[in-house]
Amino acid sequence: GQQLNQSPQSMFIQEGEDVSMNCTSSSIFNTWLWYKQDPGEGPVLLIALYKAGELTSNGRLTAQFGITRKDSFLNISASIPSDVGIYFCAGGGVNDYKLSFGAGTTVTVRA
Amino acid sequence: AAGVIQSPRHLIKEKRETATLKCYPIPRHDTVYWYQQGPGQDPQFLISFYEKMQSDKGSIPDRFSAQQFSDYHSELNMSSLELGDSALYFCASSLGRQPQHFGDGTRLSIL
Numbered sequence: 001g002q003q004l005n006q007s008p009q010s011m012f013i014q015e016g017e018d019v020s021m022n023c024t025s026s027s028i029f030n031t032w033l034w035y036k037q038d039p040g041e042g043p044v045l046l047i048a049l050y051k052a053g054e055l056t057s058n059g060r061l062t063a064q065f066g067i068t069r070k071d072s073f074l075n076i077s078a079s080i081p082s083d084v085g086i087y088f089c090a091g092g093g094v095n096d097y098k099l100s101f102g103a104g105t106t107v108t109v110r111a
Numbered sequence: 112a113a114g115v116i117q118s119p120r121h122l123i124k125e126k127r128e129t130a131t132l133k134c135y136p137i138p139r140h141d142t143v144y145w146y147q148q149g150p151g152q153d154p155q156f157l158i159s160f161y162e163k164m165q166s167d168k169g170s171i172p173d174r175f176s177a178q179q180f181s182d183y184h185s186e187l188n189m190s191s192l193e194l195g196d197s198a199l200y201f202c203a204s205s206l207g208r209q210p211q212h213f214g215d216g217t218r219l220s221i222l
Contacts, residue, residue, distance in 0.1 A: 033210055042115075042201050042213035043154070088153060096167045097142060097208060101153035 003027050006089050006102025013079055014110050021087060021105040022073040029091030032065050032072040033099070037086045046087075047074070081109050113137055115204050115214035123220045124192050132187040132217045136204030142166065143185040144211060145177060148199040160185060189219075197221045 006023045013019055023032070031050055035043035047058050049065035049072060056063055062075045072091075076083055086106050090099040116135040124130050136143050142161045146154035147170075156169035160179035171177075174192075179185045189196060197220050203211035 031208070031210075035213075040215075040218075042203075042215045045210050045212060048210040092208070097161075097205065097211075098144065098156040098159055098167050098169060099146075099154075099203075099211060100156070103153050 003100050004089060004091055004102040006105055008105055009103065010106040010108070012108050012110060015079060015081060017079050019076040019079055019083070019107060020073060021089075022071060023089035023091075023102045024071045025091060025100075026070070027091070027100075028069040028094060029100075030069075030094050031092035032063070033090045033092065034061075034063050034072070034074045035088045035090060037088060037104075043088060076107075079107075079109050083107055084109050115202055115212055117200075117202050117214035117217050119217060120215065121218045121220075123222060125222050126192060126194065128192050130189045130192060130219060132189070132200050132202075132219070134185045134187070134202030134204075134214060136183055136185070136202070137212060140183070140204035140206050140212075142205045142207065143179055143183070144203040144205075145171075145185070145187050146201045146203065146213075148201060148216070150198075154201055157187070192221050194221050 034046045037043045047063040053067045054065040060077045086104045089102040118133045144159040145157040148154045157171040159167045163179045177187045199216045201216045203213045205211045
C-alpha cells in the first residue's frame with residue numbers, strides 16, 4: 001500500500017509565483033526523489049536527495065530531505081507555463097531499491 | 112544521452128490474451144524495475160532485477176512474470192489478461208543505488 005502522503009493534491013498558480021509541495025511518511029527512507037510527469041510520458045527525475053537535512057537546488061527547483069528522514073519538500077520559484085504537470089515524490093527504502101510514490105501534485109499555471 | 116527504451120508504446124489486447132513488454136535500460140545500468148500506473152494514480156512497483164537476478168518483488172500478480180537477459184534488457188510477460196490490467200507500464204533503470212530513470216512507458220489497453 002501507499003506509504004507517502006503528498007500535498008497538496010492540486011494547485012492553480014499564477015505565472016511568476018512560487019510553488020511548494022511536500023511529502024510525509026510514517027516510514028524512514030534512505031533517499032527522496034522528485035519526479036515530474038507530463039501526459040503520456042514517463043516520470044522525469046528532477047532532484048535526488050541522499051542525506052537527512054540535505055538541501056539541493058536544480059535551477060528554479062529546491063528540495064530538502066527532512067531531518068527525520070520521513071519527509072521532503074519541493075519548491076519551484078518563479079513558475080512558468082512549462083511547469084505544468086504532475087509532480088511525484090518518491091522514497092527509496094532502507095533495505096531495498098524500489099520506490100514508493102506519493103499520489104502526485106497536479107500543477108496548473110495561469111498565464 | 113541514451114534513455115530507457117520501452118516497446119511497444121501502445122498495445123491493445125483482449126481479455127485472456129497474453130502480452131510481452133520489453134525494456135532496454137540505459138547502457139551500463141545494472142538494475143531494472145517495472146512499475147504499473149493506473150489512470151490518475153501513482154506508479155506501483157511490480158518487480159526488479161539486479162545483474163539478471165530478481166532482486167525485489169512488489170504487487171505483481173501471479174499471472175505476470177519477468178526476466179532480465181544477458182544483454183540487460185528485460186521483458187514483462189503478462190498472461191490471462193483482465194480488464195483491470197489496463198494501465199501504463201513503466202520500466203526504470205539505475206546503476207546500483209543511483210536514481211532511477213524511467214522510460215516513456217507502454218500503454219496497455221484490454222478490450
